[in-house]
Amino acid sequence: MAELTYDKKFTPSSVGAMLGFFGVHIAALGAFFTGVSTADIVVCVTLYWVRIFAIGAGYHRYFSHRSFKTGRVFQFILGFLAQSTAQSGLIWWASKHRDHHRYSDTPKDMHSPRQYGFWFSHMGWIWNNEAQEANYDNVQDLTRYPELVWLDNNRFLPAIILGIAVFVLFGWSGLWFGFFFSTVLVYHSTFTINSLSHVWGKQRYLTGDDSRNNPVLAVLTMGEGWHNNHHYFMSSTRQGFRWYEWDPTYYILKMLSWVGVVWDLKEPPRHVLAGERKLSSELKDRVAAQLAATFCADTLTDSVRARLTRSGVAVDEFKRNLAARIDRGRDAIQHFELPELPELPSVDEVRARAHKMFARSPSMDDIVLRARLMLSEAVSTRLATPA
Known part of the structure; x- marks a missing residue:
């Protein structure tokens, strides 16, 4: 906070x-x-x-x-x-x-x-x-x-x-x-x-x-x-x-x-x-942060770490690959995907929660993708901390 x-x-x-x-x-x-x-x-x-x-x-x-x-x-x-x-x-x-x-x-x-x-x-x-x-x-x-x-x-x-x-x-x-x-x-x-x-x-x-x-x-x-x-x-x-x-x-x-x-x-x-005014990038980030905060990043991280341990994947190597994907995601957020993070809520799940929380907006799809990117960044940061 x-x-x-x-x-x-x-x-x-x-x-x-x-x-x-x-x-x-x-x-x-x-x-x-x-x-x-x-x-x-x-x-x-x-x-x-x-x-x-x-x-x-x-x-x-x-x-x-x-x-x-x-x-x-x-x-x-x-x-x-x-x-x-x-x-x-x-x-x-x-x-x-x-x-x-x-x-x-x-x-x-x-x-x-x-x-x-x-x-x-x-x-x-x-x-x-x-x-x-x-x-x-x-x-x-x-x-x-x-x-x-x-x-x-x-x-x-x-x-x-x-x-x-x-x-x-x-x-x-x-x-x-x-x-x-x-x-x-x-x-x-x-x-x-x-x-x-x-x-x-x-x-x-x-x-x-x-x-x-x-x-x-x-x-x-x-x-x-x-x-x-x-x-x-x-x-x-x-x-x-x-x-x-x-x-x-x-x-x-x-x-x-x-x-x-x-x-x-x-x-x-x-x-x-008509409610068709598009939001600034700063405002979309603020709303996305509110949306992302409704998901527990600690729980997501624990689930990711447990899966990596079961599969024998090195956490440090995974974190480096994830960080690289996140960097690319910032540059082209509409193409950002995380197939190696099944624990992350899907786009549809995040969008459903966004519709319950916020008024409609033509920027909502972008906000949902930004929220998922923020969640993945939170998981990546937490993976550096020993369990």
């Missing part, structure tokens, strides 16, 4: 992040002492939906994926509204999200329930020192705008301004319930895409990770819950690929395009919608 990138130990330097995060939750409880008016409920609901839109359209679809275009004024407005959620700076957010896609569900993905468990992927990363470090080299398209850099450097200022405005207009109850409670709701609705969307739902497309489509989360996040669609074709403005997949963030952006506020909205092409 690869070494994990993030430890989950509490450190004193993370106290500030922890106090800030839980402080927002505690502040929301102030509504029990002031009561909640109809106006407070309207403020809470309004701020929730406006800021959920800003997260999805701004932080995610625009700043992270550049899935549409707009002018500098509206991009600043999107950034300001998104940062009013107190979810750090827009450039930091985009950098971390691009890393999430690059390393999805690997040890370098701080949002992976597979690697770090549900609670760390949902919110534990907030007070993890390593997880807070961002690589700004992958967001140079954003750092060239001084106004966006200023926003990122003053990441909590928009939230403070909004909180003060709500207090002035609606008093303490408006602040506790309208601002703080809606902020808590936005927090956890957003975080479910990191956590629940990699655990709960269905996979339509093979993406090499655990991303899933979830209609419930799509409703809560204005369309962000179509997470498997998004991981399959991340540059699309539209994330609900089917007509029945609720994606109001896209609908609003589409209407804004009619009046020229945004433009060049990217749509998934037909071959993507």
Whole structure:
């Protein structure tokens, strides 16, 4: 197993992040002492939906994926509204999200329930020192705008301004319930895409990770819950690929395009919608490794070694011949065969398991062959170790 990138130990330097995060939750409880008016409920609901839109359209679809275009004024407005959620700076957010896609569900993905468990992927990363470090080299398209850099450097200022405005207009109850409670709701609705969307739902497309489509989360996040669609074709403005997949963030952006506020909205092409997009070699290797890991290489090796012993074949000589075949197999994987390894699962057996594990893909045959090659490499490596 690869070494994990993030430890989950509490450190004193993370106290500030922890106090800030839980402080927002505690502040929301102030509504029990002031009561909640109809106006407070309207403020809470309004701020929730406006800021959920800003997260999805701004932080995610625009700043992270550049899935549409707009002018500098509206991009600043999107950034300001998104940062009013107190979810750090827009450039930091985009950098971390691009890393999430690059390393999805690997040890370098701080949002992976597979690697770090549900609670760390949902919110534990907030007070993890390593997880807070961002690589700004992958967001140079954003750092060239001084106004966006200023926003990122003053990441909590928009939230403070909004909180003060709500207090002035609606008093303490408006602040506790309208601002703080809606902020808590936005927090956890957003975080479910990191956590629940990699655990709960269905996979339509093979993406090499655990991303899933979830209609419930799509409703809560204005369309962000179509997470498997998004991981399959991340540059699309539209994330609900089917007509029945609720994606109001896209609908609003589409209407804004009619009046020229945004433009060049990217749509998934037909071959993507049909699931006919071929995977990169790197991604095929990742999926093949997952498939190969479901077979016990130690058991296969023991069986091979036992057969060689019975037949009087030298293990070292066999291993050299096998290694030579593996080298040739890497160069022409579609022609790779191992007639001297009857213990290895057949192509049909590996393919049957792949169909149970993964969504369909035109790259599946290649993945199956790569998985068998990985299994043979694992056996070859283990043969060098005395029984």
